[in-house]
Amino acid sequence: MADYSRLSRLPVPLLEWYRGNRRILPWREDPRPYRVWVSEIMLQQTRVEAVLPYYERFLRELPDIPALAAAPEEQLLKLWEGLGYYSRVRNLQKAARTVCEQYGGELPGDYEAVKALPGIGEYTAGAICSIAFGLPTPAVDGNVLRVVCRITGDETPVDSPALKRRCREELAPLYPEGAAGDFTQALMELGAMVCLPGGAPRCGECPAREFCAACASGDPERLPVKPPKKPRRIEQRRVWVVLSPAGVLLHRRPGRGLLAGLWELPGAPEGEGFPLGWETPAGAEPIGTARHIFSHVEWQMEGELWRLPEARELPEGWRWADAAALAGEVALPSAFQAFRGFLPKA
DNA sequence: AAGACGGGGGA
DNA sequence: TCCCCAGTCTT
Numbered sequence: 001m002a003d004y005s006r007l008s009r010l011p012v013p014l015l016e017w018y019r020g021n022r023r024i025l026p027w028r029e030d031p032r033p034y035r036v037w038v039s040e041i042m043l044q045q046t047r048v049e050a051v052l053p054y055y056e057r058f059l060r061e062l063p064d065i066p067a068l069a070a071a072p073e074e075q076l077l078k079l080w081e082g083l084g085y086y087s088r089v090r091n092l093q094k095a096a097r098t099v100c101e102q103y104g105g106e107l108p109g110d111y112e113a114v115k116a117l118p119g120i121g122e123y124t125a126g127a128i129c130s131i132a133f134g135l136p137t138p139a140v141d142g143n144v145l146r147v148v149c150r151i152t153g154d155e156t157p158v159d160s161p162a163l164k165r166r167c168r169e170e171l172a173p174l175y176p177e178g179a180a181g182d183f184t185q186a187l188m189e190l191g192a193m194v195c196l197p198g199g200a201p202r203c204g205e206c207p208a209r210e211f212c213a214a215c216a217s218g219d220p221e222r223l224p225v226k227p228p229k230k231p232r233r234i235e236q237r238r239v240w241v242v243l244s245p246a247g248v249l250l251h252r253r254p255g256r257g258l259l260a261g262l263w264e265l266p267g268a269p270e271g272e273g274f275p276l277g278w279e280t281p282a283g284a285e286p287i288g289t290a291r292h293i294f295s296h297v298e299w300q301m302e303g304e305l306w307r308l309p310e311a312r313e314l315p316e317g318w319r320w321a322d323a324a325a326l327a328g329e330v331a332l333p334s335a336f337q338a339f340r341g342f343l344p345k346a
Numbered sequence: 347a348a349g350a351c352g353g354g355g356g357a
Numbered sequence: 358t359c360c361c362c363a364g365t366c367t368t
Contacts, residue, residue, distance in 0.1 A: 084352025
């Protein structure tokens with residue numbers, strides 16, 4: 001069924017296409033290993049356009065691996081605030097420390113060594129080693145999976161680990177001498193710009209149209225074959241905006257799990273009272289509802305505003321945050337965006 | 347093999 | 358609404 005021999009015709013026209021159509025991106029202009037590494041971590045499950053504003057700022061504040069290794073956690077989380085998947089930045093720093101201890105502060109140009117670092121899996125190791133070190137190591141992401149399934153006509157479900165392995169094995173021998181980084185990026189660029197998901201592939205401008213099985217079938221969007229989707233859990237929560245002269249009351253989330261270690265507006269499951277056991281003050285007012293959708297869970301929040309005449313002592317894991325703290329040191333995840341309007345403003 | 351883990355942009 | 362994105366880690 002799947003005809004992987006079609007892939008052998010891809011490298012020449014793909015590279016030609018890439019050189020005339022590639023986007024100018026900061027990590028492409030200066031592909032030093034650290035810069036490529038940071039870009040690849042940020043780009044995990046995240047679109048290029050979303051990453052751009054974060055990338056330059058991150059590199060400016062943490063310009064090299066030793067600086068990353070030494071950064072305080074609050075600076076890391078602030079630099080990542082709103083980007084999501086916060087374990088990425090924790091693992092990034094953990095890996096930076098390992099690189100400082102074991103490799104003198106420079107990323108090793110070796111696939112297995114790179115892949116052994118926390119936060120770096122098959123895809124990211126292949127991307128870093130091909131783009132930054134010129135090694136023929138395929139980087140098979142969602143884009144590449146889609147491109148390969150369509151060209152070969154492979155109907156294996158895209159979430160199958162076997163398919164990913166097959167793609168790596170078939171692509172590795174096709175890597176052109178001296179153009180590993182371009183080939184890796186060209187495959188992804190094609191998926192991002194031409195071989196689009198859903199019903200929008202631009203086969204007319206595709207360098208692979210002459211030998212693509214999906215294009216020839218006349219129904220390219222049939223591939224790749226996607227697994228059935230699963231419903232997400234819904235959680236009802238009450239969320240409090242508690243204001244005092246010292247600022248807004250925040251709670252630090254547990255070190256693991258959803259939004260690990262980030263600050264949040266105090267909340268409780270529907271029906272439970274205020275977490276610190278405080279009495280509801282006179283003048284407490286509802287401030288509307290908000291919904292936030294994560295990939296696997298949905299929060300339905302009812303907001304309540306409390307204005308306290310003076311600040312109170314707080315246990316460990318709680319703090320007051322004024323406008324300056326919110327701007328400079330506290331990372332508040334996007335889930336609370338709807339209530340930002342009630343928070344202290346500079 | 348299946349879930350957990352964020353958030354946003356486009357159809 | 359749903360899809361899905363330059364995925365990885367844990368169970």
